[in-house]
Amino acid sequence: MSHFDIERPIVKLPEQQPEQQIPDEELVWTDEEQERIEERKSKYPDPKSAIMDLLWMAQEKYGYLPPEAIRLCANTLDMDYARAYGVATFYTQYYKEEKGKFVLDVCTCFSCQMMGGYDILHYLEEKLGIHKGETTDDGMFTVEEVECLGCCGSAPMMQVTNGPYVHNLTKDKVDTLLDDLKDGKMPPFVSVTLPQDEDEMGGNRRSDVEATETYQTPPRSEAVK
Amino acid sequence: MELTNGATKAGDWRNYERVLLPPIRDLHKLEVYENEANGYNRLRDVLENDDWTPESVTNEVKTSNLRGRGGAGFPTGLKWSFMPEPDDRPRYLACNADESEPGTFKDRQIMEYNPHLMFEGILIAGYAMQLDACYVYIRGEYADWIRHMEAQLQKAYDKGYVGDNIMGTDFSMDIVLHKGAGAYICGEETSLMESLEGKRGYPRYKPPFPAQKGLWASPTTINNVETLAHAPLIIENGGEWFANTGAEAHPGPILYGISGHVNRPGVYEYPTGMLITDLIDEVAQGVIDDKGIKAVVPGGCSVPPLRGDGIDGVTMDSESLQEAGSMLGTGGMLILDEDTDMVSYLRRVTHFYQHESCGQCTPCREGTGWLERIVTRIDEGEGNMRDLDLLLDLCDQMEGRTICAFADAAAWPVRNTVKRFREDFEAKCKPSVHPTGADLSAAGATAA
Known part of the structure; x- marks a missing residue:
């Protein structure tokens, strides 16, 4: 029996126009989260460096990271969506698709x-x-x-x-x-x-x-x- | 080097008293660390005693001959002295707590059981190199330990040991914990910096070296957790003490992580230069079911495995292991018993590298995939004898042809496992057949 499935792609690419999973009204940070974001941003000379923390926060909030959640993080830090998406897809612990409980x-x-x-x-x-x-x-x-x-x-x-x-x-x-x-x-x-x-x-x-x-x-x- | 009668470079290791993880209950708590382990007094001494200058601290570390415990074994004092003279740029330390080398699980013990020793080491390094901040890059999987360290770090801040004007002096330094998110490559120093800056963890070209242009283009030094935890001990006991502990070429106490087919796996603190056989037979209480040893991987997955019949007299230090054809690496030892199938072992190792290659350089991105596919083919009984040479050729095409050392780390175990355990691989390959149909594996089938 084969232990490894080397045919399976490591990162599943999203479809061309994925349907939005999280409604717009939920795509906001609470005051508490906003405070935490400001705190993390202040730790780095370049606030954009806090992107990994924000992606963690978004994942805790929504359970996984659909494109709109990544976009929220990118917008919060005033950085390009592509760059934030690049970060989210590089690290295996960020869930790009919905997982079990x-x-x-x-x-x-x-x-x-x-x-x-x-x-x-x-x-x-x-x-x-x-x-x-x-x-x-x-x-x-x-x-x-x-x-x-x-x-x-x-x-x-x-x-x-x-x-x-x-x-x-x-x-x-x-x-x-x-x-x-x-x-x-x-x-x-x-x-x-x-x-x-x-x-x-x-x-x-x-x-x-x-x-x-x-x-x-x-x-x-x-x-x- | 001839070693007889169980004598080791580690000296009287059976009566060794631990210093990195001394047996003190609740040592991770700040008040215990202060009261029972001389905690933060080494830092106080360095900051308040006029005999200590940044140069003299660095020189003491140079005297100690401390070599980095993260895998490469670079002399730490020398690394510290690479930092340029202060200019108008901020200066950083990056503490590498990514610990993702398979077989390595030692830094977590320091983070859990003696975090303040690490913080104190960071601050001493910060004084020696006149730094402004330290970023501790901890792998995302260690979420529980990050919370634990955050709580302890806050206590150190509250007590005035970290932050502005430490202990009332004009030395200020911040420590920031940064949570990774699961990428082996971020243990590579330039990739770690990219990740800290909030980017994909692609390693950078060197030069410019981190000391010239590191984090946010400022001078940066990167040290492993265990390396930094040694700094307060060197200040307290002197560089000479450290240099005289363990093997001369690679001195000091070290954390050995022992795993695999042994009766008592775990992390053990002993001096460097321990006989591998002592570590297996006495420290880890022997191989399960008293089986023979097929192979020992002495320093994490990236170092070449040693044959079990070649470990007599080999000691755990860079010199002896290099002679034996391996490296000390991280000191994370894996012991494999005589029934282990080395093809299946290598298959898992190549899978690891295939999965963890960042994909920046072609020889590594493609090469690691090919390595896995060829080894898998052999493991499933579909391989040919010439696949073995193909594997070695592939290693040649990968080594030294990429930005970082990942491709080398992927190639070394392959090259050496195939060379040293060739019989395992040949047994799984299809027999060689000459174009004329002659069976070349039959006896006497030479130059027909």
Whole structure:
């Protein structure tokens, strides 16, 4: 079975004249957002440099970035739409199309690959009945295969909608995660304990986090070659 | 270099006491950092003690022989001294917290467990180079840690450690956290600057070098998180201390990220120059199920993998690894056990580069795609023996022919995996057939 779909384009180009998804009256910033924009603009010598922050804000507001949302960001910073569009399409974390309520980014980069990242990805695909890159019919879940998320010691792992990391995945853990998400419960922030801290301090050094985990390798039955 | 009896350049590493991540509960909190870790006193010393001038701080870092921990291993003191004399332009530091090299997960530990050490390092670097602001470029995936750092940075601002007239002196410096949005290439220094300026992350031509014309055309230095976190320790303990820790050619404490088929993966702080075998057998408690080692990737996905039978006596420093045919890179080690299929490993690695190439230069944009397609072809049993040479030829066409080092980083693992694990690849290729129909793989089929 092929792990990779190299035929699929990396960036889906919009149609020639995409229909506007967000009505004009919603394409405005609230006062609070306006304040945040001014604050971010003031951090850079060139206010246009705040475009990445604005795109993040727009994505949080609308869920994804249709052309009109990108245009709003561009207009706010008085820059060309083409330039803002160029930025939005360069970075993979900006969603150019509508996604599910929860986006499950499964890391399969080499450490995760070795520890069973593809097992997890295929299990999710099978369980949700979709391929990677697709969204379930009820609009709840999108499954994606992503590059290294910088958590190689607790592989395999995934990230939920550009937010919390879920470490040391097993099939059971995926089941629990999906059930929790269906109940609207996002996974908590998990602090992964350093092995030397375990030895020298008897556990995680942070007292202000609820959830901690250790770096571990998955049970052999879970791992794949 | 002959090393016997487990003696390493790292010295008595079993009794090593951590300095980057010392075992102090809640060290990330400002008051704990101040009270228990001598926090911000190194900065105070640098600012208030007349013995410290920008030159002497830079010289101390030069004495320490600190080499960048982001992958390239460039001497940090030398990099700092490249900054031109102050003129009417603002001067910047860009702190590279993009950490997206596969196999690397060490900088996040500093950001989570000891963020103030990093801020203090930034400010000391800022004093040494007389800078106006530092932009910390953090990858967008680290959203939780960005929030964590924002909160800690605000506390440092409130306390007067960052901002205008730090500690009542005439030194002022701002620190700004910038959230990326998922692009491996933005860990490349010029691409990082483009991204900070709010553009597509296309690397720039050098020259002009960042010290001449960097962020917003002003003098800029780019340093990795771990590199900057060393600065307060060097000021406190002296450059000599640092230079005498670990391997001589690449000294200091370092964070090793160990992942893959080992019993106890994770980030470990030890001096440089550790034997790879010690790191695997003792620190990471051996390979899962006591299997043999097929390969070790010593410094992130871009460095050439070493054969498992060639790691005896190799130590984790630039000198020894170069001799062994690899590089220290980021110190993110991946251990692969004897059952690993190196073709499938390389297939994933080439996929990574194909996905992450920014597309600016043709040899890289097209080359990474071809690499992936050829390796995929071999992996699926459709490859020919000559594909192996085609891969090596393709690497020749990519290396050194692009603006940044991405194409080289994509070519090195391919070239060396094919060379060092050729038997894995040949086993998956179709047998070579001579135009006359003779089977060339049969014994004695030479120059018929």
